[in-house]
Amino acid sequence: MKQLTGENKRNIWGYVFIAPFFITFIIFNLYPIFYTFQLSLQRWDGFHQAQSVGSANWKRLFQDETFLLTLCNTLRIWLVDFIPQLGTALFLAMIFTFGRIRGMGILRAIYYLPNLITAASIGLLFNLLLNGDKAPINQLLTGMHVPGAPFAFFKNGLLAQLIASYILWWMWFGYTTVIVMAGVTSIDPCLYEAAELDGATKAQTFLRITLPLIRPTMIYLTITSIIGGMQIFDVPSTLTNISGDPQKALLTSSMYVYNQGFKNNSFGYASALSVALFLLIAGFSFISLKTLKKRETTYQ
Amino acid sequence: MKYYISKVLTAFLLLCLLIISIVPFYLVMVNSTYDSVKIVTQLNLLPGLSGWKNYKALQQHTNIWLGFRNSLLITAPFVLLSGYFGALTAFGFAKYEFKAKRILFSIVLASLMLPTQLSIIGFYFLNLKLGLINTFWPFIIPGIANASAVFFLHGMIQQSVPDSMMEAARMEGCTEFRIFNQIVMPCIIPGIATISIFNFVSSWNNYMGPLIILSEAKKFTMPILIATIKGVYLSNYGAMYMAIFISIIPIILIYSVLSRYIIHGLTIGAEK
Numbered sequence: 001m002k003q004l005t006g007e008n009k010r011n012i013w014g015y016v017f018i019a020p021f022f023i024t025f026i027i028f029n030l031y032p033i034f035y036t037f038q039l040s041l042q043r044w045d046g047f048h049q050a051q052s053v054g055s056a057n058w059k060r061l062f063q064d065e066t067f068l069l070t071l072c073n074t075l076r077i078w079l080v081d082f083i084p085q086l087g088t089a090l091f092l093a094m095i096f097t098f099g100r101i102r103g104m105g106i107l108r109a110i111y112y113l114p115n116l117i118t119a120a121s122i123g124l125l126f127n128l129l130l131n132g133d134k135a136p137i138n139q140l141l142t143g144m145h146v147p148g149a150p151f152a153f154f155k156n157g158l159l160a161q162l163i164a165s166y167i168l169w170w171m172w173f174g175y176t177t178v179i180v181m182a183g184v185t186s187i188d189p190c191l192y193e194a195a196e197l198d199g200a201t202k203a204q205t206f207l208r209i210t211l212p213l214i215r216p217t218m219i220y221l222t223i224t225s226i227i228g229g230m231q232i233f234d235v236p237s238t239l240t241n242i243s244g245d246p247q248k249a250l251l252t253s254s255m256y257v258y259n260q261g262f263k264n265n266s267f268g269y270a271s272a273l274s275v276a277l278f279l280l281i282a283g284f285s286f287i288s289l290k291t292l293k294k295r296e297t298t299y300q
Numbered sequence: 301m302k303y304y305i306s307k308v309l310t311a312f313l314l315l316c317l318l319i320i321s322i323v324p325f326y327l328v329m330v331n332s333t334y335d336s337v338k339i340v341t342q343l344n345l346l347p348g349l350s351g352w353k354n355y356k357a358l359q360q361h362t363n364i365w366l367g368f369r370n371s372l373l374i375t376a377p378f379v380l381l382s383g384y385f386g387a388l389t390a391f392g393f394a395k396y397e398f399k400a401k402r403i404l405f406s407i408v409l410a411s412l413m414l415p416t417q418l419s420i421i422g423f424y425f426l427n428l429k430l431g432l433i434n435t436f437w438p439f440i441i442p443g444i445a446n447a448s449a450v451f452f453l454h455g456m457i458q459q460s461v462p463d464s465m466m467e468a469a470r471m472e473g474c475t476e477f478r479i480f481n482q483i484v485m486p487c488i489i490p491g492i493a494t495i496s497i498f499n500f501v502s503s504w505n506n507y508m509g510p511l512i513i514l515s516e517a518k519k520f521t522m523p524i525l526i527a528t529i530k531g532v533y534l535s536n537y538g539a540m541y542m543a544i545f546i547s548i549i550p551i552i553l554i555y556s557v558l559s560r561y562i563i564h565g566l567t568i569g570a571e572k
Contacts, residue, residue, distance in 0.1 A: 013476040014396025018404065021389040024445035028438075029411060032422030039421060046425075088317075095310055107314060109559040110321050116555055116562075118505040120523035121547045124530060125328055128540060132340075136327050139343040170320065175566070182567040223413075231417045234507045238527045254417055254508075261421050262512060274418040281415050 039271035046265050057272035067273060070244075070253040071280075073161065077236070077252065078229035080165035081172070086221070088169075089176035094206065096177075097184045108181075111174030119171070123238025126167055130154070154240075157249030164236050164250055171235075176221060183217030184210060219292045223285050230281045233258070253277050325548065332541040339537045354538035361532050364546055366518060367525035374436045374521060375503040378443040382499045383492045386449025387457075391480050393450070394457040395466065405454075411447045417508055424512050438513050439506065449495045452568070456491040457484065494565040497558060501551065522547050 040057055044050035061067060092111070096104050114122070129137045130153045138150035154160050187210065195205045233254040236244065242259065244251025257277070261270030330344050333351040338344065358364060393405050427438045461484050469479050485492075507523040514520060520528070529543050555562065 010476065011396045011398050014392045014398040014401065017392030017396070017480070018389045020385055021408075021445050021450065022404070024385075024441060025411065025447075028423075028426070028442045029414065029416070029419075029445060032419040032426050033414075035422035035425060036419045039425075091313075092317075095314075099310065101310075101314065105560070105563075107318060109555075109563060110318060112559075112563065112566075113325075113552070113555060114321060116501050116505075116551050117548050118507070118523045118526065118551075120505075120507045120527045121544050122324075124526055124540065125324055125544050127530070128331075128537060128544075129324060129327060134340040136331065136339075136343060143343060170324075173317075174321070178563055178566045227413060227415050231415055233417060238507075241530065257418070258420070258508075258512075262424075267421055267425075271421045274421060278415060278418045281418075285413075 036271045040275045042268045044267045070256040074252045081168035088173045089180045092177040093180040115175045119234030157247045183214035332545040336537045354542040358539040367522045371522040374439045378503045381443030382446040385444040389450045390453035
């Protein structure tokens with residue numbers, strides 16, 4: 001009995017050790033979120049007294065065509081980045097795991113490198129490399145006699161979005177490859193041996209064994225990518241100096257929140273936009289979790 | 301025959317991806333050594349001689365090393381706080397039994413999924429109220445609550461710190477706090493090193509936070525400095541390439557030494 005109270009007393013230390021984390025978490029993470037929620041029901045320019053306006057911000061939001069446009073931009077940039085990214089990663093993971101490629105470690109390390117570089121530098125870098133007829137990439141393409149070169153990459157909205165997707169793909173395919181490979185190598189090799197004995201082709205093995213078994217990895221990648229993708233900010237904003245041009249094609253929802261808040265001083269409306277995005281991200285994550293999980297049960 | 305074709309095709313694709321990954325960095329490096337006229341009139345594939353001139357031109361309007369220093373002044377304390385308090389929090393969760401443990405730990409896990417950029421308005425006004433605008437504190441203090449460090453080190457402490465070792469220390473009269481500092485910490489230094497690399501990169505690359513909190517030019521961090529540089533130099537491409545080059549070279553150097561640990565650290569995080 002005495003020992004039990006001694007141990008109980010000792011377990012108080014658990015609370016003591018985690019306390020700094022939670023105090024900081026409440027102040028710097030939770031409070032900003034609650035404050036943003038609260039501000040979404042107010043009108044405030046940041047200087048004068050904030051006014052409560054009920055649901056006015058939300059009524060405005062549902063009629064705001066620019067917000068809708070930024071959502072479409074964000075989704076399009078994200079999808080055109082994410083689907084090729086998964087494809088590249090699956091392809092690379094397959095040949096790296098089963099192909100016995102010499103120099104695999106170095107290749108993988110180099111593919112991952114762009115992910116570590118500051119997005120601000122990458123935005124400016126691609127702007128310099130692509131923008132203008134005499135930009136290095138255009139000179140390279142003209143030199144190779146690519147039809148249509150030099151390209152006006154930042155004049156056409158659709159082309160500019162493709163560039164943004166490409167940059168994001170370039171930054172993330174190496175990371176996704178590493179994660180998919182971790183999933184693939186965790187599969188029991190016995191399963192492959194059994195499949196080979198049964199005379200399965202490589203494609204069959206991939207579709208029937210590898211893909212279903214790395215489903216948790218795919219779910220993880222999809223959800224984290226939705227969360228990150230819906231908040232795309234750094235690359236399109238440094239690519240375009242936060243303007244989002246041409247024709248607002250590179251204006252993402254996060255940039256719109258930033259502009260409404262810190263450029264227009266409409267902090268209430270910017271907060272409502274944030275909350276709407278927050279709910280959309282939660283919704284999309286939930287839906288993709290449900291659909292990916294459901295498929296899992298039909299497989300078994 | 302078919303076997304060889306697929307081999308060659310695979311090698312070709314791998315090579316293409318390799319070129320795609322490297323070429324932008326290479327072009328930046330090369331162009332940072334040419335003057336603007338040469339950059340816009342020809343394609344440069346080998347290093348030139350104007351590197352020093354570009355550096356001088358860059359230094360005229362921007363003190364890039366000040367940006368470097370500012371980034372370091374934020375990143376170093378952030379990494380240390382994340383490592384220490386991440387380990388302390390993980391230790392509290394891994395080695396003690398208390399009532400609210402499960403719910404609190406799931407809060408830590410859930411916070412990993414929080415879309416943090418969406419609370420920037422609240423974050424800005426919090427720091428305004430605390431008088432922290434134009435200081436580095438808003439990027440340093442949150443290191444105490446770094447959920448990914450807690451998550452990463454929690455598993456490590458469970459695996460590599462045996463309870464018997466802690467019991468033995470208690471017999472000798474060690475306090476719980478000393479057990480953490482002198483027994484647990486040394487055991488998990490490799491894990492702290494791995495998570496510190498990732499914390500370093502994420503803090504060094506942070507763009508949106510400093511963009512809203514820092515408005516004085518002499519407080520600008522590296523990413524902010526780079527983002528503003530286009531407006532400052534307009535058509536001095538050589539100087540801009542030089543700025544990008546200086547901003548990416550530390551990460552490339554660190555990575556060339558530590559890439560193995562970084563890739564390994566990534567997979568550990570993914571397996572859990």
